[in-house]
Amino acid sequence: MADTREAASGTARFRCLRCGSELMLPYTPGKIEERSCPNCESNSVRRLKPEPAKPALPGIDSRPGARHTGE
Amino acid sequence: MADVGRHPNIELLTLAEVRQVSGHVGEFKVKVHQRARHVDVRECTACGDCVKVCPQLRPDEFNVGAAQRHAIYQAFPQAVPAAYYLESADCLGLNPIACGKCAEACEKKCIDLNEPDRDLEFEVGAIVVATGMEAFDPFDVREFGYGRLPDVVTAMEFERLASSGGPTSGEVVRFSDGRRPHSIAFVQCVGSRCEPPGNPYCGNICCMNTVKDALVLKDHWPDIDVKVFYIDLRAFGKGFEEMLRRSRQLGVDYIRGIPGEIEEATDGGLVLHVENTELGRVEKHKVDMVVLATGVQPRAEARSLQHLLSLQLHTEGFLLEAHPKLQPVDSPIRGIFYAGCAEGPKDIKESVTQASAAAARAIRLTSQGSIPAEPHTASVIEEKCTACGACVRVCPYKAIEWEKGKPAHVVQAVCAGCGTCAAECRFDAILAHKFTDEQLISQVEAALADRPEEKTLVFACNWCSYAAGDTAGISRLQYPARQVLVRTMCSGRVDEKHILRAFELGAPMVLVSGCHFADCHYINANRQTQKRVERLWDRLEQWGIRPERLHLEWISSAQGQRFAKTMQEIEKHRARVTRREIAETKRILKEQRKAKVRAKKNG
Numbered sequence: 161m162a163d164t165r166e167a168a169s170g171t172a173r174f175r176c177l178r179c180g181s182e183l184m185l186p187y188t189p190g191k192i193e194e195r196s197c198p199n200c201e202s203n204s205v206r207r208l209k210p211e212p213a214k215p216a217l218p219g220i221d222s223r224p225g226a227r228h229t230g231e
Numbered sequence: 232m233a234d235v236g237r238h239p240n241i242e243l244l245t246l247a248e249v250r251q252v253s254g255h256v257g258e259f260k261v262k263v264h265q266r267a268r269h270v271d272v273r274e275c276t277a278c279g280d281c282v283k284v285c286p287q288l289r290p291d292e293f294n295v296g297a298a299q300r301h302a303i304y305q306a307f308p309q310a311v312p313a314a315y316y317l318e319s320a321d322c323l324g325l326n327p328i329a330c331g332k333c334a335e336a337c338e339k340k341c342i343d344l345n346e347p348d349r350d351l352e353f354e355v356g357a358i359v360v361a362t363g364m365e366a367f368d369p370f371d372v373r374e375f376g377y378g379r380l381p382d383v384v385t386a387m388e389f390e391r392l393a394s395s396g397g398p399t400s401g402e403v404v405r406f407s408d409g410r411r412p413h414s415i416a417f418v419q420c421v422g423s424r425c426e427p428p429g430n431p432y433c434g435n436i437c438c439m440n441t442v443k444d445a446l447v448l449k450d451h452w453p454d455i456d457v458k459v460f461y462i463d464l465r466a467f468g469k470g471f472e473e474m475l476r477r478s479r480q481l482g483v484d485y486i487r488g489i490p491g492e493i494e495e496a497t498d499g500g501l502v503l504h505v506e507n508t509e510l511g512r513v514e515k516h517k518v519d520m521v522v523l524a525t526g527v528q529p530r531a532e533a534r535s536l537q538h539l540l541s542l543q544l545h546t547e548g549f550l551l552e553a554h555p556k557l558q559p560v561d562s563p564i565r566g567i568f569y570a571g572c573a574e575g576p577k578d579i580k581e582s583v584t585q586a587s588a589a590a591a592r593a594i595r596l597t598s599q600g601s602i603p604a605e606p607h608t609a610s611v612i613e614e615k616c617t618a619c620g621a622c623v624r625v626c627p628y629k630a631i632e633w634e635k636g637k638p639a640h641v642v643q644a645v646c647a648g649c650g651t652c653a654a655e656c657r658f659d660a661i662l663a664h665k666f667t668d669e670q671l672i673s674q675v676e677a678a679l680a681d682r683p684e685e686k687t688l689v690f691a692c693n694w695c696s697y698a699a700g701d702t703a704g705i706s707r708l709q710y711p712a713r714q715v716l717v718r719t720m721c722s723g724r725v726d727e728k729h730i731l732r733a734f735e736l737g738a739p740m741v742l743v744s745g746c747h748f749a750d751c752h753y754i755n756a757n758r759q760t761q762k763r764v765e766r767l768w769d770r771l772e773q774w775g776i777r778p779e780r781l782h783l784e785w786i787s788s789a790q791g792q793r794f795a796k797t798m799q800e801i802e803k804h805r806a807r808v809t810r811r812e813i814a815e816t817k818r819i820l821k822e823q824r825k826a827k828v829r830a831k832k833n834g
Contacts, residue, residue, distance in 0.1 A: 177768075177779045178800055192758040194748040194785060200800070201793075204782040206768050 178202035236311035243311065244351070252358070252539055255630070255645040256566030257602055261353045267346040268316050270303070274341035275314035277305060281333035281342060282315070289321050291398070294391045297406075298398035303333045303342075308396055317342065356597035357566045359589045360550060362536060364572035367422030367430065367525040374492045375421065375523055381407040382501055383493060383521045386417075386440055393447055403448065403455075405520055407499070412519030414456035415448065416503055417441045418490055423526030424462065432547050434526030435576035438465045441524045442474050442483075449481040458484045458516060460505055468580070486516075493521055527576045540567055541629055546749045549575045554752070560588045563754045564628060565602070565645060568592050607648035607665040607720060613638040615660035622652035622661055625723075627754035649753035650724030654763065666724055671717065675733050678715035683737035684813055687714045687798075687805050689744060690725045694752040695788050696744035702791030710798035713805065714742075721745065723756035727767050730781060735820045739808035740780050740801055747785040757785070774819050780808060 172187035176197035185195055187207065195205045235241050244265055251262040287302035302321035305314070323330035324344050334342040366387050369377040377383045382405045384392070395401035405412050419441060423434040438461070445457045464485065466475045479485065490503040496517055503516045529548035537544050542562050543551040550573050553561040560568050570586035571577065577585070596602065611622075611631075616638035623631045623639060630645035631652060641652070641661075650663035659668065678688055691697035697718050703710065719725055722745025733741050743764055745757045761783065768778035782801060786793050 177782060178804070192761055194761075196785075202782070202797075202800070203785050206765065206778060209769075 173208045174205045175208050176200060176202055177204035177206055182208070232309060232311040236313075245312070246316070247351075249536075249539065250350075254354075255642055256564075256596070257356045257644060259355045259358055259566065261355060261358070263351045263353065265349045265351060267319065267348050268314075269319065269322075269343055269346050270315050270317060271341035271343065272312040272314040274339045276339070277313050277315060278338075279315075280336045280338065284332040284336045286330065286332065287321050287323060289318075294398045295385070295388045297388060297391055317344075357568065357593035358540070359568045359570050359586075359593055360536065360540070360542075360562070360573050361570040361586065361589075362530055362532065362573045364527045364549075364576065365530050367434070367528050369421050369523050369525055371428040372421060375418065375490070375521070376493045376495075376501075377523060380493065380495055380501060380521075381405070382412070382519065383523065386437065386444070386522055386524050389444060389522045390440075393444065401451075403452070403520075411452070412455065414458070414500075414518040415520045415522060416490075416501075416516060416518040417445065417457070417459045417522045417524055418493075418503075419459065419461040419464075419524045420489060421523040421525045422528070430526055430528055430547065432526075432576070433465065434524075435465075436578045437524040437526055439468065439471055439474070439578065441522075442466065442471075442478050444522065445478045445483045446474065446481070449478065449483065453481070456484075456518075457482070458486055458518065460486050460489055460503065462487070462489060468578070486514075488514075527572060530573075533573070536573075540564065541627065541754065542567070543751070543754045545575075547575075549573065551749070560585055560592055563647070563752070565647070566593075566596060602644045604643040605646065605648045607650075607663065608643050608646035609641050609648065609650065609652050609661050609663050610643075611639045611641055612660050612662060615658050617658050617660070619658075621655050621657070625651050625655045625756075625759050627651070627756050647753055649721035649756040650719060651721065651753070651756045651759045654724050654726040655759065663724060666719055668726065668728065671719070671724075671726075671729050672732050674717045675729060676736060678717065679733060679736040679738055684739055684808075684810060685713055685805075686738060687740040687742060687801050688733040688738045689714045689716045689742045689798075690722065690729065691716050691718055692722045692745040692752075692757075693718055693720045695746035695750060696722070696784070696786040696794065698788035699786040699790050699794035702788060703794045704791075706791045708791055708795035710795040711802040713802060714798050721751075721753045721756045722760040723753060725760060725763070727763060727770075730767060731820060734776065734780070734816050735824075737813050737817060739813055740782065740805045742782045742784060742797070742801055744784045744786055744797075747787055750787055774823060776816050776819060777812075779804065780816075 170186060171184045173182060174185045175182050179197060179200040181197060181199045183198065196203050197205050236243055244263060246268055247263050247265040249261060250264050252259060254260045281303045282301050285301035285303050288299045290296040291298040291300040293307045303315050303317045331344060334344055369375055369385060375383060391397040392399055392403050393401060404410060419437060422429040423437060441459055445459060448455050448457055464475060466472050486507055487509045488505045488507045490505040492504045494502050496502045500517050500519050501521050505514055505516065507514050533544065533548060533550065541564055545551045550569060552559050552569060552574055553563045562569060568589035570589040571582040618636055618638055620633055623633045628645050628647055630642050631639050632642060633639040650666050653661040653663035675688060679686060691700060697716065700716060722743055725743050730741050743760060745760055746752060748757065751757045764781065764783045767781060771778050771781060784797050786797065
């Protein structure tokens with residue numbers, strides 16, 4: 161459903177793995193484009209799939225920029 | 232042109248379209264569709280008897296519609312071959328209504344109304360792409376009134392008006408009333424160095440074309456008042472500054488500023504509203520005629536040509552060269568060369584220089600008798616190949632031959648050595664020479680042998696990101712010294728297993744870096760890198776490893792600052808990865824490896 165909506169609008173939700181910002185960027189299914197984060201210019205921009213990601217590990221916050229404890 | 236037409240070793244095919252190109256350097260197979268000319272070029276003496284009787288009139292394309300031609304015509308006086316051509320779409324004799332007057336009038340009987348189109352096939356060793364460019368159409372730049380105001384013309388239209396062989400025999404006149412203008416304004420950079428609908432790049436030829444036109448005007452009609460509106464004048468060629476100076480001496484008025492609007496004056500002239508940026512004031516200039524110095528742009532067919540020859544387009548739409556400084560004539564595909572504006576805007580001198588270079592490159596290549604292969608090409612290990620065809624799909628050079636059910640085969644003369652096929656092969660059936668899996672993994676292992684948790688492993692492509700590291704070093708830019716670089720020819724060579732091995736050995740962060748999409752030295756191999764990294768982000772997340780630990784960056788060789796900044800930012804991420812997280816990652820990957828082995832055993 162979300163995919164269909166995205167395809168219709170020509171944009172999709174992305175997350176910058178460097179600065180953590182979430183953004184709407186142009187997106188055409190199947191088309192490979194050079195993308196960059198408008199905030200930090202990183203190309204590590206990952207498309208967020210409709211399902212929310214579950215926590216990576218117990219006790220580890222998978223959000224970018226989060227500090228981790230338990231060394 | 233005449234020399235080409237007469238040369239015994241050159242076969243000139245006019246009215247021809249390349250439909251298909253297959254094969255590779257030294258053995259290209261080219262299929263050409265040639266439309267019927269309906270005139271025998273060996274017999275036609277261009278006497279013009281046929282033209283006199285032809286009843287059909289059409290706008291003359293060469294004179295940009297300012298004159299008319301017949302259905303049978305010669306494109307322009309110096310056209311080669313020097314023979315007439317019957318445009319079948321315009322001719323009455325080829326339609327149901329029979330005309331045939333031209334055939335009757337031709338004494339030598341060299342007109343054949345029934346001549347069919349031809350499909351030809353050639354085998355050639357090298358190809359030179361010289362498809363040229365087209366002028367920007369200023370119709371959509373509404374503020375200049377082109378198409379609405381008859382006395383606003385393009386530089387090309389002015390060229391035909393001022394030409395002694397043109398529709399007015401060299402008399403410069405206004406389209407509105409046929410009278411000679413007393414004042415002419417040239418507006419520079421129309422469709423160049425601007426926002427859409429224009430193009431962002433410099434047209435290269437417009438400044439000097441305007442200076443030349445201004446000189447022509449002043450030489451023939453010194454009383455005509457000539458004004459040139461410009462952003463800046465680019466007279467950087469040999470003798471060009473002298474031409475510019477001479478035009479100033481003859482009274483050409485150069486005004487720095489591009490008109491915001493051109494409108495019709497009440498008494499029939501044209502008024503240009505312009506901010507004079509030298510004097511810092513808004514001015515009105517009244518003239519009789521305006522010439523728009525339109526920029527150039529890639530031909531509309533460039534995209535289909537790109538697909539036909541597996542070439543790459545620059546972001547501006549021109550064909551991308553193998554290397555902008557060291558191989559400006561070569562395409563990324565071996566055996567294909569560029570001449571002229573197909574590769575970028577250039578003037579006649581530059582086009583001739585490039586054409587000579589392209590011809591020399593093609594001759595050097597084809598006269599050798601053999602073609603040396605790159606040292607780092609790929610080859611298929613036939614015993615391991617499952618004939619799945621994945622390598623064929625990702626090869627940017629179409630260097631891999633494959634038939635269903637048979638092992639793939641890499642044509643060594645065509646392979647450029649990007650290694651994308653080796654990274655894509657799930658069965659490790661492709662050997663990327665000099666950059667084998669064993670060699671790359673050995674480098675990863677050596678890099679992470681000591682205190683891996685303090686390091687970031689960087690896969691850097693030879694041409695751009697690795698060179699950007701050099702640029703950063705030469706520029707003495709500071710960045711943390713915790714990054715260890717592993718060089719590959721192309722980022723497309725970086726396999727998932729290389730990245731996972733780095734994580735398995737305790738790397739907190741991995742960066743895959745390569746050329747920007749427009750700069751990829753292997754046509755488009757880095758698109759596969761992006762696909763692969765995107766897949767791996769998903770997989771890492773599924774396994775419980777943060778995707779934020781794998782970064783992807785496109786850094787060009789000139790972007791030393793970007794390289795340094797990227798390393799600084801990645802170091803911040805690295806510092807946040809704990810020993811516990813690294814240990815957990817190792818455990819997860821170990822389990823994944825075991826599961827993979829189990830799955831393999833179970834078939």
